Amino acid sequence: MKALPVGDNALLVEVSSGEEAQALHAELLRRRAEGALSVREIVPAARTVLLDGLDDPARLASELTASEVPPAPPRTGAAVEIPVRYDGPDLADVAALWDVDEREAVRIHADTEFTVAFCGFAPGFGYLTGLPPRYDVPRRATPRTAVPAGSVALAGPYTGVYPRSSPGGWQLIGRTDVVLWDHARAPAALLSPGTRVRFVPVGHS
Amino acid sequence: MTDSALFVVRAGALTTVQDRGRPGHAHLGVPHSGALDGPAAALANRLVGNPPGAAVLETTVNGCAVRPRSTVTVAVTGAPCAVRVDGRPAAWGAPVSVPAGAVLEVGTVIRGVRSYLAVRGGIAVEQVLGSRSTDLLSGLGPPPLADGQVLPLGDPHGHYARVDVAPQPAPPEELVLRVTPGPRDDWFTPDAVRTFTSRAYRVSPSSNRIGLRTEGPALERSRPGELPSEGMVLGAVQVPPDGRPVVFLADHPTTGGYPVIAVVHRADLPATAQAAPGTPVRFVTVRRR
Numbered sequence: 001m002k003a004l005p006v007g008d009n010a011l012l013v014e015v016s017s018g019e020e021a022q023a024l025h026a027e028l029l030r031r032r033a034e035g036a037l038s039v040r041e042i043v044p045a046a047r048t049v050l051l052d053g054l055d056d057p058a059r060l061a062s063e064l065t066a067s068e069v070p071p072a073p074p075r076t077g078a079a080v081e082i083p084v085r086y087d088g089p090d091l092a093d094v095a096a097l098w099d100v101d102e103r104e105a106v107r108i109h110a111d112t113e114f115t116v117a118f119c120g121f122a123p124g125f126g127y128l129t130g131l132p133p134r135y136d137v138p139r140r141a142t143p144r145t146a147v148p149a150g151s152v153a154l155a156g157p158y159t160g161v162y163p164r165s166s167p168g169g170w171q172l173i174g175r176t177d178v179v180l181w182d183h184a185r186a187p188a189a190l191l192s193p194g195t196r197v198r199f200v201p202v203g204h205s
Numbered sequence: 206m207t208d209s210a211l212f213v214v215r216a217g218a219l220t221t222v223q224d225r226g227r228p229g230h231a232h233l234g235v236p237h238s239g240a241l242d243g244p245a246a247a248l249a250n251r252l253v254g255n256p257p258g259a260a261v262l263e264t265t266v267n268g269c270a271v272r273p274r275s276t277v278t279v280a281v282t283g284a285p286c287a288v289r290v291d292g293r294p295a296a297w298g299a300p301v302s303v304p305a306g307a308v309l310e311v312g313t314v315i316r317g318v319r320s321y322l323a324v325r326g327g328i329a330v331e332q333v334l335g336s337r338s339t340d341l342l343s344g345l346g347p348p349p350l351a352d353g354q355v356l357p358l359g360d361p362h363g364h365y366a367r368v369d370v371a372p373q374p375a376p377p378e379e380l381v382l383r384v385t386p387g388p389r390d391d392w393f394t395p396d397a398v399r400t401f402t403s404r405a406y407r408v409s410p411s412s413n414r415i416g417l418r419t420e421g422p423a424l425e426r427s428r429p430g431e432l433p434s435e436g437m438v439l440g441a442v443q444v445p446p447d448g449r450p451v452v453f454l455a456d457h458p459t460t461g462g463y464p465v466i467a468v469v470h471r472a473d474l475p476a477t478a479q480a481a482p483g484t485p486v487r488f489v490t491v492r493r494r
Contacts, residue, residue, distance in 0.1 A: 004388035007468030010438045012388045041231040043436030045460050050436025052231070119234040120434060120460030123343050127434075164344075183333045183345065189233045
């Protein structure tokens with residue numbers, strides 16, 4: 001584990017895998033909940049957790065690097081279920097990359113339990129992990145200028161759902177009607193870091 | 206809610222509602238947002254007796270014009286500009302009373318970029334995640350002002366110390382930004398790190414509330430490949446593939462994949478709000494305290 005100072009009030013803690021980043025994130029949330037950590041933002045990402053708004057980043061840095069991060073506690077409770085019509089324009093390409101037929105590609109995706117590793121790009125956009133590394137896929141060579149809201153998409157090791165229409169280069173495998181982000185709802189974001197997710201295939205409507 | 210409101214006669218090039226932003230949601234991908242020149246916004250509020258976090262209007266270069274439905278006290282701060290009430294000159298940087306139905310004109314800036322208009326009671330648009338700020342990256346908060354729109358005003362409340370006039374820093378002739386190196390300065394060649402803190406840059410016209418973009422010598426990376434996405438702070442100096450440093454401002458994305466060579470000192474950020482395109486920029490290294 002490395003703790004890199006970021007300006008005067010923040011710390012970027014770098015670990016060697018996504019799993020470790022998720023475990024570190026869980027541990028930092030636990031410390032904050034019990035009052036042992038005072039920080040404005042805890043922002044997990046692919047291999048890092050950013051702590052912003054710290055009074056004494058240097059002290060926390062030495063504390064963290066001297067300690068072991070316990071593995072993330074097993075998640076309890078039900079996963080968020082997202083119904084998906086697996087009819088995306090890139091489903092055939094993804095199936096070809098995985099060397100399976102489309103039906104099998106859907107089965108692989110829908111049988112996987114995902115975890116929101118981190119959020120970013122847009123409010124409510126989660127980067128979900130769970131697929132084995134052999135199912136990593138590249139981004140589209142040419143990004144689309146408009147990806148419809150609710151698109152379920154793959155890029156690299158991640159699955160994501162577009163909360164609103166935006167440009168994007170991910171491989172679109174399906175669509176959902178679930179609202180990912182609604183600021184009038186509490187909580188506004190359906191998915192936040194650590195949330196478990198399952199995609200449930202539904203027929204064409 | 207009272208029936209007091211502002212009618213937008215002229216929205217200007219880009220006028221947004223801003224307060225102190227919505228911290229605490231970066232892990233959901235929600236930018237901080239808020240007034241770019243925080244001290245100017247806070248001063249405008251003090252001049253009219255508002256709490257420092259009341260929502261104000263942030264204009265861009267050519268001001269705006271509004272007509273209050275009832276008599277209100279206003280103040281204009283930030284970038285200096287002509288202030289007029291029904292065509293008559295009024296004070297900048299001081300409380301001004303605008304009679305019901307009169308037109309308050311915030312003029313084009315004389316220097317700087319962004320003026321702030323505070324109205325007693327504050328702009329009372331709906332809060333989103335605890336803030337009324339317009340976030341131009343993610344689209345949260347009210348859209349930028351449009352001609353003919355009506356903005357609700359809040360009830361004047363509290364007895365906040367009111368000042369009549371207060372000194373304000375002039376918009377910068379040259380932007381000197383103190384930076385702390387890292388966290389990804391090791392992604393750049395030693396030459397690039399030297400260039401960054403020794404050569405002159407200029408503010409690019411493509412700067413906005415998301416980032417202060419610069420023109421100047423490109424910074425060369427010492428390693429190929431991509432950095433996995435990581436959390437970004439306000440003031441982070443990110444270097445995209447074109448090699449020109451970008452200083453992240455209030456509406457910056459919460460995560461990013463381009464390496465951050467240094468972070469600008471928090472106290473130096475308000476001046477970036479007032480640096481017009483072409484303003485010289487120097488990055489100066491300060492040692493970590």
